Amino acid sequence: MPESSRSFWKGHLRLALVSIPVRLVAAERAESEIRLHQIDRVSKQRIRYLKVAPGKGEVKKEDIVSAYEVEPGNYVFLEEEELDALRLASRHTIELSQFVASDEINPIYFDRPYFVLPDGEAAEEGYRVLRDALYAKRRTGVGQLTLRGRENLVALFADDEGQGLILQTLRYEAELKDEAEIFAGIGREKTRADMVRMAEELIDSRMAAFDPGKFKNHYAAALRELVDAKLSKGLSVPVEEEQAPGAKVLDFMEALKRSVGAGAKPEPPRSAPPTKKAGARTPAKAPRKSAAKRRA
Numbered sequence: 027m028p029e030s031s032r033s034f035w036k037g038h039l040r041l042a043l044v045s046i047p048v049r050l051v052a053a054e055r056a057e058s059e060i061r062l063h064q065i066d067r068v069s070k071q072r073i074r075y076l077k078v079a080p081g082k083g084e085v086k087k088e089d090i091v092s093a094y095e096v097e098p099g100n101y102v103f104l105e106e107e108e109l110d111a112l113r114l115a116s117r118h119t120i121e122l123s124q125f126v127a128s129d130e131i132n133p134i135y136f137d138r139p140y141f142v143l144p145d146g147e148a149a150e151e152g153y154r155v156l157r158d159a160l161y162a163k164r165r166t167g168v169g170q171l172t173l174r175g176r177e178n179l180v181a182l183f184a185d186d187e188g189q190g191l192i193l194q195t196l197r198y199e200a201e202l203k204d205e206a207e208i209f210a211g212i213g214r215e216k217t218r219a220d221m222v223r224m225a226e227e228l229i230d231s232r233m234a235a236f237d238p239g240k241f242k243n244h245y246a247a248a249l250r251e252l253v254d255a256k257l258s259k260g261l262s263v264p265v266e267e268e269q270a271p272g273a274k275v276l277d278f279m280e281a282l283k284r285s286v287g288a289g290a291k292p293e294p295p296r297s298a299p300p301t302k303k304a305g306a307r308t309p310a311k312a313p314r315k316s317a318a319k320r321r322a
Contacts (some may be wrong), residue, residue: 035173036145037118046152047145050193053141060246071266109175120180126185131166135196142182142191162187244268
């Protein structure tokens with residue numbers, strides 16, 4: 027199976043008494059994200075983030091327990107098996123509880139997209155029937171699904187061409203700030219009609235069908251050019267990737283002292299090289315084109 031179609035989750039898509047085995051595939055390209063690491067300029071070591079306790083140091087994974095803060099300084103421990111017992115129906119099933127018009131969900135609720143595929147030949151007929159019905163009626167199913175220990179609100183809909191199903195995790199209403207409160211400071215005075223007409227004409231003059239392929243991540247391209255330029259000048263630096271088991275994590279001053287004591291001259295701080303001005307960063311490409319088109 028290609029890496030791009032590797033299953034992220036397997037379970038059942040359930041609508042009333044109908045249950046369809048399905049699997050989720052991440053819709054986002056992991057390789058499209060440029061990751062930068064932090065390096066100690068003096069010791070040439072990767073900066074690691076360890077889980078530590080004051081006065082104890084690094085804590086072993088098996089000694090870490092989840093806890094809920096009842097009040098400042100007072101916690102209730104929650105064991106993994108207790109948390110597992112809470113993840114019931116939505117842990118292995120996408121339960122569709124209602125359907126809405128495909129343009130009814132405000133995009134502010136959208137979180138992360140996934141492709142939904144039938145899991146096995148026996149599931150294909152039921153999958154195609156539900157896909158075609160959602161596509162024909164322009165409807166979106168709403169339900170819940172547990173992913174990574176969190177119960178998510180989800181939307182299920184057919185893609186723009188009616189080829190397959192897409193699942194979009196949604197934010198809960200309680201996770202979003204109150205729009206009325208945030209916008210309360212903006213004046214409600216009546217705007218000039220002629221200025222509004224000019225704005226409308228400008229908007230109309232730039233109307234076009236949404237084509238996400240036209241938009242590029244200018245920052246990512248500029249960053250790759252900067253890296254390539256440094257590589258062409260032989261400016262790559264060997265970095266110690268891993269520490270020996272049980273090695274101490276040195277702070278900057280301690281690393282500096284040891285480097286000087288070993289006879290190594292610390293490199294003088296270098297100012298950051300000039301970079302090209304990057305344009306605004308475009309949002310991550312998501313397959314939710316249908317809502318944008320229909321909303322327009």
